Structure formats: structure tokens, C-alpha cells
Amino acid sequence: MALPDPNISDSRPVIRQLDEAAINRIAAGEVVERPASAVKELVENAVDAGATRIDIAQADGGKSLIRITDDGCGMSAEDLPLALSRHATSKLPGDDLLDIHTFGFRGEALPSLGAVGRLTITSRVTAAEAHRITVTASQIAPVSPAALSCGTVVELRDLFHATPARLKFMRSDRAEAQAITDVVRRIAMAEPSISFTLRDITDGGDRMILRADAESGALFDALHGRLRTLIGADFADNALKIDAERDGIRLTGYAALPTYSRGSAVTQFLFVNGRPVKDRMLHGALRAAYMDVLSRDRHPAAALFIDCDPHLVDVNVHPAKSEVRFRDPGTVRGLIVSGLRHALAEAGHRASSTVAAGVLGAMQPEPQSARIYQMDRPRSAPIPQPGFAETAPVFARIDTPEEPPEENHPLGAARGQVHENYIIAQTATGMVIVDQHAAHERLVYEKLKQQRAENGVAAQQLLIPEIVELPAEECAQLLAIADDLNRLGLTIEPFGGTAIAVRATPALLGEVAAAPILKDILDELADTGDSQLIETRIDAILSRIACHGSIRSGRRMRAEEMNALLREMEATPLSGQCNHGRPTYVELKLSDIERLFGRT
Known part of the structure; x- marks a missing residue:
């Protein structure tokens, strides 16, 4: 006897129209992921309303309260119910969904928030009375008179109270508050002419989290x-x-x-x-x-x-x-x-000021409980006497020439070398310490890149082309950038069907397998829309060549060599950092040095 299939049922599923509350809760799941999402939508509404001041207040990471106050154009009593209707907006003048000049345009935010929280909107337009409307779990109360000087106040309480399961996915109050701060910071960057304040009013407090006053000027x-x-x-x-x-x-x-x-x-x-x-x-x-x-x-x-x-x-x-x-x-x-x-x-040879600040911070003298005078030193301490062997100095001094080098250059004039690795140069306003190996490595690297740009990348022709089978879509992606790859020494062409023939590879890379390179290029195309893989590998080799061909640490340099290095750094782009992003020099102002020794 055959058993009935449990997956087959006599009853057919019935298609029905979802009610408005369910529709809004589904929409809210897309628009309002967390309290920060609600803040984003409401603050963007305030910006679109032409506000010049926006105040954001939140409690318990926005879970219990979010309040947005602005001085924008406001809404009339007739506008308030319409603003809570799905897909009702004043920001899309026509039906062209590409002609968008505002933050909002979908008309989903307010009805979505009203579906998952307790939403109250109080607003007033110029030369009219203020009004208020409240919606809870998509149930809209009648519009009522209110007191407000101008603009709009939107208050959202008990977010996700209508969908308690969503609350289980919320992070800690601190994490949600940080997410709100990040949202407000990003919008404030885009609108420097608007004043923003963000406050935490948890448990009746009033702590300022962020304040950005309106900026003037160009x-x-x-x-x-x-x-x-x-x-x-x-x-x-x-x-x-x-x-x-x-x-x-x-x-x-x-x-x-x-x-x-x-x-x-x-x-x-x-x-x-x-x-x-x-x-x-x-x-x-x-x-x-x-x-x-x-x-x-x-x-x-x-x-x-x-x-x-x-x-x-x-x-x-x-x-x-x-x-x-x-x-x-x-x-x-x-x-x-x-x-x-x-x-x-x-930017040339410019390096960040934080490098010098870090150096000065590391050089701060340790505080001593009491001064030690010469007469207080222990008698057992040895006193150097003439004729005794002493440690060789680590500072290589440059004999002052009859005409000293100019100190008005950005990197100054070389005055000495420390530990055969660091050049000490004097500038008009202080001193510069240069890592000779890192600096010369960058200079050689830039020359190699310039030669590559002028002469191209040498290609190594393969005696037998390597055939790589790929899906048709990936073949099309690679062939679309074939000219770019050819300029870097990688020559590919179609081989019929879903195959690509690799006929040459960059000579600098040596003997390489073509298939893994092509797959890595495809991965990068999928991730970023472009591929720098070949160029990156070639640059890495040039960087290694530059490292081996540059001035080594431990080499004593003559004065003219040091000054020549400084002048070349000043004329070479990107010379402020080595090939790995580390600074090639540190500049210390004379005022900072004097402060270290208490001379200010």
C-alpha cells in the first residue's frame, strides 16, 4: 500500500492582500535596521526641509527615545496625515527616479517608523499654527493643535515595541549610541553650513556627544x-x-x-x-x-x-x-x-606633522624626584682621565666648509651623520633627521617607475601559449581589459569557445603560471570593479630592486653626498615616505627642541 506524500496537499495556498500594518512592518525591516537607521532617515528629512539647526537627542542608544528638532520649513495640519502614508513625498516632483536632488524620495521612512514604534510629529509652517499627529503600530490618531515656535519635532519612542523579536538583535546601548554618532557625523560632514548637536538624555541626563556649529566661508x-x-x-x-x-x-x-x-x-x-x-x-x-x-x-x-x-x-x-x-x-x-x-x-616630500609630534612625545624627559648635583654623585663613580680609552663617538661630524651650504632649503643643510644611518640637517627653523636608507630607497623606486612609464613593461613571450579554460562571462571580463593588461606585459587573446590563450607574461615576474594570475585578476574585478594585480606585482619587484640598490644602513656618507640626497628628496614626489608608507624624515622645530630643555 502506497503512503501519501506529505508534501502534496489537497488544499491550495490562497493568495491574499497583506494589511497595511503588515506592509509597513515589512518595509520597516528594510529601512529601519537599528536606531541609527531611524536617526539617519529623520535627520535627512530635516536637511531636506531646509533646516539650519538640527538637534538630535537619544536615550538608551535610541531604543527608548529618539528626538529630532529642526528649524526647517515645517508641515501644515493637512500635510501631517499624508506624511504618514506610504509612498507619499514632497521630494520627487516628477516620475523620473534618476532626477533626485534630495536625501529622501521614497516616502517610506515615517510610515515604517510608525509601524514599529510610537511616533509623534509636531510641526509648524510660517504664519500658521502648530499641529501634532501621533501614530502607534500604524494606528494614526487625529491631528491636534500644539505649541511650537517653528520647524518640526519628531519623537520616536520604544522603537521595535511592535516587533519585539527585532529587539533581540539589538546590540548594547553603547554600541547603538556609537552607531548613531557615526551617522550624525557623516551627515554633518556633507552639510557644513548646518549646525548639528547630538545629546544623550538617558535617565534624565543631558550629555553633549557631538557639536558642530555651522561653518562659513567658501x-x-x-x-x-x-x-x-x-x-x-x-x-x-x-x-x-x-x-x-x-x-x-x-x-x-x-x-x-x-x-x-x-x-x-x-x-x-x-x-x-x-x-x-x-x-x-x-x-x-x-x-x-x-x-x-x-x-x-x-x-x-x-x-x-x-x-x-x-x-x-x-x-x-x-x-x-x-x-x-x-x-x-x-x-x-x-x-x-x-x-x-x-x-x-x-605634496612632494611633505610628511605628516604627527610624525614629529610622536618623536617629541617619545623624547620627553622623565621627571625626577630631586635634582642630582655633581657633588652629590657617589665617590665610586669613575671619572674619565686623560689617556684612558673611551668609547668612540657615534656622531660623524662634517667639517665646516669655507662656504656653508644654504639652510633655506626645505630639508636644510647636512650637519652630521648618526650611527651611519641618520642624517642630521639644520634648517632655518629647526632640524631634520633623515633615514638615509629609506629616503634613497624611495628615490630609486621613483626612478625605476619613471623608466617603466617611459619604456613600458618588457614582456616575455611564451614558446607555447598557455590555454586557460574559464566561464564565458569571465572570458568576456578579461578580454574587455586586454589592452590594459598588454601594456603591463600580459598578452591574452580569445582561443575559441570559453578559453583564453596567454601568449606573454611580464618579464619582471619571471616564470609564472598564467591560470592563477587570471583567476586572481577576476577576483579583484569582482571585488572592486578593476584590477591592479599585475601592476602591484611589478611595483613590488621594483620596490625590492630599489631596496637592494639604495644606500645601505651603516655606510658613512660625505657631506656632499648627504646634501645631494636632501636636494633630490625635495625634488622627488612622495619622498616623504618610504615604499612601505613609513616616514623618511622627521622635522623638529627649534621651539619644540627648546621646550624639551626648558628654555622657553
């Missing part, structure tokens, strides 16, 4: 002041101005010197048409721009703004609007890489 001046407030003075003092344009796309912002790097990517802020985004392609382009001046375990710091016609970028990729898709991602990536590399090259 674009770059206002942005520089806002970044100084939000990222810190060290970043602002060591950041390079970025301003580049290509094919209608403009890149602006500030990027830090390579010697001001971080152990993670926490100080990387990217914006597209003023919107904070997290995009793998953009972050990959930023990493590629610093590829030649930072080691793999260090990360650059930057705040970069990409502005373009809204039709060139799609921000409607995800309800959270943190992802974007460019019509021509290659142009954007190339603009970031070339714009940053040009700025780094323009």
Missing part, C-alpha cells in the same frame, strides 16, 4: 573647518585638498598624507551628491590610489565628495540608500585614483 574652507571638528585637528593639519574633474564628474574633499595612516578604514568617508555611501568600488579606488605609498596593513584617511548629474548615478538600489550604482563606474574610479595620486605627488 566650499573648501567650510569643509576643512567641519572636518577639523568631526575628525580632528591632526587630520585637518595633514590633509591634502582634492579638486579634480572628468567627464562632468567632480571629485572634491580632503585626503591625508600617507604618513598619517590608520590601522583600519574607520576614517574613510565617501559621499555621492552629498549622500553618505558605503560602496566597495569607491573604497577600492581609494585603496588603489594609496597602493604605492602604504603597506597592506595600513589604511588611508579621507573625506571625498563625488558630485555629478543625478542621471549618471542610481541611488534607488536599496531602501537604505547607502548603496549607489554609477552609469560609468570606470570613469569614477579613474577620477579617484588619478585625483588622489596627483595630490600626493604635488
Whole structure:
């Protein structure tokens, strides 16, 4: 006797329309992932409303209370119920989803928040009375009169009370509060003309977490002041101005010197048409721009703004609007890489001021409980006598020539050599300590790269082409960049079907297997939209050649050699850091040195 199949049922599933409350809760799961998501949506609404002051207050990491107060245009009594309806917005004048000039446009945030929390909106437009509306679990109360001088106050209490399962996935109050701070910081960077305050009012307190007053002045001046407030003075003092344009796309912002790097990517802020985004392609382009001046375990710091016609970028990729898709991602990536590399090259030999600050901090004399005078020293201490053998000095002094070298050069004039490795130079305002090996390594490396750019990369022809079988889509990806690979010495061509023939490889790489290289290139294309693999490997070899061909540590140098090295550093881009991103020199101001010895 055959048993009935448990997967077959006589009853057919019935298709039904979800009710409004369920629809809003589903939408809220996409738009409002955590309290920081709610803050993002509400603060962006305030920016779109033309606010000049925005105050954000949160309690218990935003779980129990989020309050956003702004002085924007406000909403009328008729607008309030409509604002709580799904897909109702004032920010999309037509039906063109690419013609977007505001943060919001989907009309989902407020109804989603009202579906998972207790939402109250109080608002007033100019020359009218204030009104209030409340919604709890998608149940909207009637509009009522209220008291408010101007703008809008949005209060969200007990977030996710209607979906308690979501609360189990929340992190600690401290972690959620930090996520809110990060969201507010990013929006504040994009809007330096708006004043922002973020306060923690947990348990009736009122602790200021972040305050950024409105900045005045031109674009770059206002942005520089806002970044100084939000990222810190060290970043602002060591950041390079970025301003580049290509094919209608403009890149602006500030990027830090390579010697001001971080152990993670926490100080990387990217914006597209003023919107904070997290995009793998953009972050990959930023990493590629610093590829030649930072080691793999260090990360650059930057705040970069990409502005373009809204039709060139799609921000409607995800309800959270943190992802974007460019019509021509290659142009954007190339603009970031070339714009940053040009700025780094323009910086020349400049190194970050934090390097000198770290040196001075390490040189601080240890406090002593009491001064020790010569007469208080123990009698057993040996006193050097003439004729006794003494330790050879480690300082190699330069005999002063009849006409001393100029000290007005940025890196000064060489005065000596310490431990046959460090050049001591005197400048007009202080002194410079140069790592002779690291500095010369960078100089040789830059010369090798210049020769490669002028003469190209030598290719090694294979006697028998290596045939690599790949999926059709991956073959198309590789063949699309075949010309770029050929300039780097890797020659590929189609071999029929889903195969690629590798006919030459870069000679500098020696004998290599082509298949693993092609697969690594494909992985990089999938991750960042571009591949720097071959160039990176060639640069690594040039870097090793430069290391072996540079002045070695322990070599005593003559005065003219030291000064020649200093002059060449001043004329060579990127000479402020070695091939691994470490500083090649430290500059100490005379005032800082005098402070060490208490002479101020």
C-alpha cells in the first residue's frame, strides 16, 4: 500500500492582500535596521526641509527615545496625515527616479517608523499654527493643535515595541549610541553650513556627544573647518585638498598624507551628491590610489565628495540608500585614483606633522624626584682621565666648509651623520633627521617607475601559449581589459569557445603560471570593479630592486653626498615616505627642541 506524500496537499495556498500594518512592518525591516537607521532617515528629512539647526537627542542608544528638532520649513495640519502614508513625498516632483536632488524620495521612512514604534510629529509652517499627529503600530490618531515656535519635532519612542523579536538583535546601548554618532557625523560632514548637536538624555541626563556649529566661508574652507571638528585637528593639519574633474564628474574633499595612516578604514568617508555611501568600488579606488605609498596593513584617511548629474548615478538600489550604482563606474574610479595620486605627488616630500609630534612625545624627559648635583654623585663613580680609552663617538661630524651650504632649503643643510644611518640637517627653523636608507630607497623606486612609464613593461613571450579554460562571462571580463593588461606585459587573446590563450607574461615576474594570475585578476574585478594585480606585482619587484640598490644602513656618507640626497628628496614626489608608507624624515622645530630643555 502506497503512503501519501506529505508534501502534496489537497488544499491550495490562497493568495491574499497583506494589511497595511503588515506592509509597513515589512518595509520597516528594510529601512529601519537599528536606531541609527531611524536617526539617519529623520535627520535627512530635516536637511531636506531646509533646516539650519538640527538637534538630535537619544536615550538608551535610541531604543527608548529618539528626538529630532529642526528649524526647517515645517508641515501644515493637512500635510501631517499624508506624511504618514506610504509612498507619499514632497521630494520627487516628477516620475523620473534618476532626477533626485534630495536625501529622501521614497516616502517610506515615517510610515515604517510608525509601524514599529510610537511616533509623534509636531510641526509648524510660517504664519500658521502648530499641529501634532501621533501614530502607534500604524494606528494614526487625529491631528491636534500644539505649541511650537517653528520647524518640526519628531519623537520616536520604544522603537521595535511592535516587533519585539527585532529587539533581540539589538546590540548594547553603547554600541547603538556609537552607531548613531557615526551617522550624525557623516551627515554633518556633507552639510557644513548646518549646525548639528547630538545629546544623550538617558535617565534624565543631558550629555553633549557631538557639536558642530555651522561653518562659513567658501566650499573648501567650510569643509576643512567641519572636518577639523568631526575628525580632528591632526587630520585637518595633514590633509591634502582634492579638486579634480572628468567627464562632468567632480571629485572634491580632503585626503591625508600617507604618513598619517590608520590601522583600519574607520576614517574613510565617501559621499555621492552629498549622500553618505558605503560602496566597495569607491573604497577600492581609494585603496588603489594609496597602493604605492602604504603597506597592506595600513589604511588611508579621507573625506571625498563625488558630485555629478543625478542621471549618471542610481541611488534607488536599496531602501537604505547607502548603496549607489554609477552609469560609468570606470570613469569614477579613474577620477579617484588619478585625483588622489596627483595630490600626493604635488605634496612632494611633505610628511605628516604627527610624525614629529610622536618623536617629541617619545623624547620627553622623565621627571625626577630631586635634582642630582655633581657633588652629590657617589665617590665610586669613575671619572674619565686623560689617556684612558673611551668609547668612540657615534656622531660623524662634517667639517665646516669655507662656504656653508644654504639652510633655506626645505630639508636644510647636512650637519652630521648618526650611527651611519641618520642624517642630521639644520634648517632655518629647526632640524631634520633623515633615514638615509629609506629616503634613497624611495628615490630609486621613483626612478625605476619613471623608466617603466617611459619604456613600458618588457614582456616575455611564451614558446607555447598557455590555454586557460574559464566561464564565458569571465572570458568576456578579461578580454574587455586586454589592452590594459598588454601594456603591463600580459598578452591574452580569445582561443575559441570559453578559453583564453596567454601568449606573454611580464618579464619582471619571471616564470609564472598564467591560470592563477587570471583567476586572481577576476577576483579583484569582482571585488572592486578593476584590477591592479599585475601592476602591484611589478611595483613590488621594483620596490625590492630599489631596496637592494639604495644606500645601505651603516655606510658613512660625505657631506656632499648627504646634501645631494636632501636636494633630490625635495625634488622627488612622495619622498616623504618610504615604499612601505613609513616616514623618511622627521622635522623638529627649534621651539619644540627648546621646550624639551626648558628654555622657553
